[in-house]
Amino acid sequence: MSKEKIRPDKTCLNCNHIVAERYCPNCGQENTLSRLSFHHIFIHFFKDLTHYDNAFWKSIFYLFFKPAALTKAYMAGKRLSYLNPIRLYIFISFVTFLMISLFPNNPEKEMTSPSAKHEQVTIPNIDSLHIEEKSVDGLTKVGLLSQQNNDTIKKILEQTDKIDKVKDTQTTDSTPNKEVADFGYKSITELDSIQKHGSKKAQVTDTEYWLLKKWLTVKEENTNEQIVDKFTESFAHNLPKLLFMYMPVFAFVLWLFHDKKKWYYYDSGIFTLHYFSFLLLLVLTLFFIDKIFPLFGNNPVTEWVHFSLKTLGIFWMIYYFFPAHRRFYGEKIMVSLFKSSVIFIINLVVITLLLVLFALYTYNNIH
Structure with a gap:
């Protein structure tokens, strides 16, 4: 039974028929106030879909656990005991669409290219490794590498070692990563x-x-x-x-x-x-x-x-x-x-x- 207050005016808002009690005897509309809250509209919508009675839950149970039982009962004429097939589908479809849209199935992961997954390696310019020339008594003498160049060589060796490790990692990672589909192009x-x-x-x-x-x-x-x-x-x-x-x-x-x-x-x-x-x-x-x-x-x-x-x-x-x-x-x-x-x-x-x-x-x- 609805809990909404009955209008003092006994004239039906839908068909202008005289309403003696709560429902119009001519069209069946409830003679309640026309200005309702959003909460009431939402609840009324859900109530219209599910009837808020055993018909809805019974339909869901039969649908899920008893294959074809719901269809056979409906075709046998038991229409009021279960939810209408179209209404049932619309309700389930509405909820499914709503839930999937509110909670995306797989949020997009932030992906980078394989080279960006690893530490970027910077190799010093080999041209910077020059051999110092020192002039002694008018003669040109090739000097030994300075301490600075020795440090540079060490850096190159370290970076080369990192490059080898990155290549090994990429080879290992790429082994199980086969193409999803290859059509030859x-x-x-x-x-x-x-x-x-x-x-x-x-x-x-x-x-x-x-x-x-x-x-x-x-x-x-x-x-x-x-x-x-x-x-x-x-x-x-x-x-x-x-x-x-x-x-x-x-x-x-x-x-x-x-x-x-x-x-x-x-x-x-x-x-x-x-x-x-x-x-x-x-x-x-x-x-x-x-x-x-x-x-x-x-x-x-x-x-x-x-x-x-x-x-x-x-x-x-x-x-x-x-x-x-x-x-x-x-x-x-x-x-x-x-x-x-x-x-x-x-x-x-x-x-x-x-x-x-x-x-x-x-x-x-x-x-």
Whole structure:
């Protein structure tokens, strides 16, 4: 029951109908004061999404731990016992977008070039090592090196020793640092030269040229670690957007693989809404796990628990689709396993390619 004060005026502000009690019998609007605080607006928004009752928490529990149970209940007509699929997806998507935007997944690390990581070595000019000439009784006599030149030689030897150590360190560091991907082109200049002057066999299509040029731009401006970090961040930020845009395609693929007379596109659409809501909810859960565990410090116990929870979450994300598909469509185990495997692989490949393309396309905004 609302705690807002009832207006003294019994005329409904929405339809001008006479309101005997709290709610208008004509339109259902609550006859309370129209000027409300921001706190009330926010609470009311959250209340509209979740109903503040068992329907929300029951929906979340079924969605997370009982694959397809929520979809089957909704399709069976139990609409008031659970949250509406669209409202559920909007709420989870809103929270996921908000949390990821407030807490970036991987703050950009300050990286320097390999040469800048080590102490800069300055080698004295060898021309400064001159041999003194002294004139004695009209004869030119080559003098011995002065004490100053002896000190300079010692400095050169010390600096040479440092250079050798730096080279050894760079060799050691560069051993495990392999290229993230190598398509046979060292630079954009080489790609442009081959594209303009190379044989037709060596040239690539316009699409391949765009992709290769984007990739070479990324490689030239970033280290391997930066590339991995930025693409990971791009994945975390773009996955919710991509899932939203990809839902109709996912539902269409599901519809293609099942009996068109028994299963409508609408049915696959409801299944897709619940499945994608689950994916976003699990992404949000893993995101919180990554943010919370570093607060407990780096020790073997917390690292093991952190790794175990992330591994379990990723496994559940992959496995979830298979029992959900079998329970909702009610097919035999082997038939469902075959269909769900094909559907899963097709969509996984397409989504991965779209994420990579989207990351390359939006690279200028993240680098």
